[in-house]
Amino acid sequence: MNLLKSKSNKYSRVLSTSLYLAIIWLLFLFIPFPLGAKSIRLEINSAFFYPSEKAFREIYGQGLKYGLDLSLSFWKKLEFHLESNYFVKKGKLTFSKEDTKLKLVPLSLNVRWLFLQRRLNLYGGGGLTYIFFEEKNPLGKVKANKIGPMAKIGCFTRLKGWGKLFKTFVINAYLSYHYCPMQPAQIKFDAGGIDFGLGLGFEF
Numbered sequence: 001m002n003l004l005k006s007k008s009n010k011y012s013r014v015l016s017t018s019l020y021l022a023i024i025w026l027l028f029l030f031i032p033f034p035l036g037a038k039s040i041r042l043e044i045n046s047a048f049f050y051p052s053e054k055a056f057r058e059i060y061g062q063g064l065k066y067g068l069d070l071s072l073s074f075w076k077k078l079e080f081h082l083e084s085n086y087f088v089k090k091g092k093l094t095f096s097k098e099d100t101k102l103k104l105v106p107l108s109l110n111v112r113w114l115f116l117q118r119r120l121n122l123y124g125g126g127g128l129t130y131i132f133f134e135e136k137n138p139l140g141k142v143k144a145n146k147i148g149p150m151a152k153i154g155c156f157t158r159l160k161g162w163g164k165l166f167k168t169f170v171i172n173a174y175l176s177y178h179y180c181p182m183q184p185a186q187i188k189f190d191a192g193g194i195d196f197g198l199g200l201g202f203e204f
Helices: 002-030 053-062
Strands: 037-050 061-073 078-092 099-116 120-139 140-162 167-180 193-203
Touching: 002 078, 037 053, 037 078, 037 167, 053 078, 061 099, 078 120, 078 193, 099 140, 140 193
Parallel strands: none
Antiparallel strands: 037 061, 037 193, 061 078, 078 099, 099 120, 120 140, 140 167, 167 193
8 A cells, every 4th residue: 555655656756847847948949939038049969978876877987968949049148948858878786687678768948047148158047957767688677867956067169051041150168067866776876967968960
């Protein structure tokens, strides 16, 4: 009975967190347009992911993340960002050496301050990351979801694009850190880490 109650509470927390995240997405995507964003920047990015957890690295090592970044600017130096990434990696279990597969889907909402606006624009900021975690191996399948803080610094430059819609091309290099402790299957670990990334996109 207690086990069923524990599972029910767990699913309720996951559902409420997912609903909260969905509301953030909707607000971020639809409210800015009637309010009149000064600029919108859309990027595809790729990042080298270095996990914080040593045990994580021993099983899966490091690898590449791929994702999208949507930036909205309302003021001269302040930007709002919504970022989604995808990380999949295969590895070997520590003792049995059986195959195991990991999937991470981080969704980040953050605010960035542009503190140098020249040919090369520097920025720094922070926010929250919601990580969807899934691991599959012969021992079973484990899923977990958790929110944690994140910080990001980087720089980007604007180049001449083409046409009226894609008039500004953007190259963005960044370093970010995510901290997201979770405890699926009674094992506590940090699903976050450090990203060294590069983004390419357009500013509208």
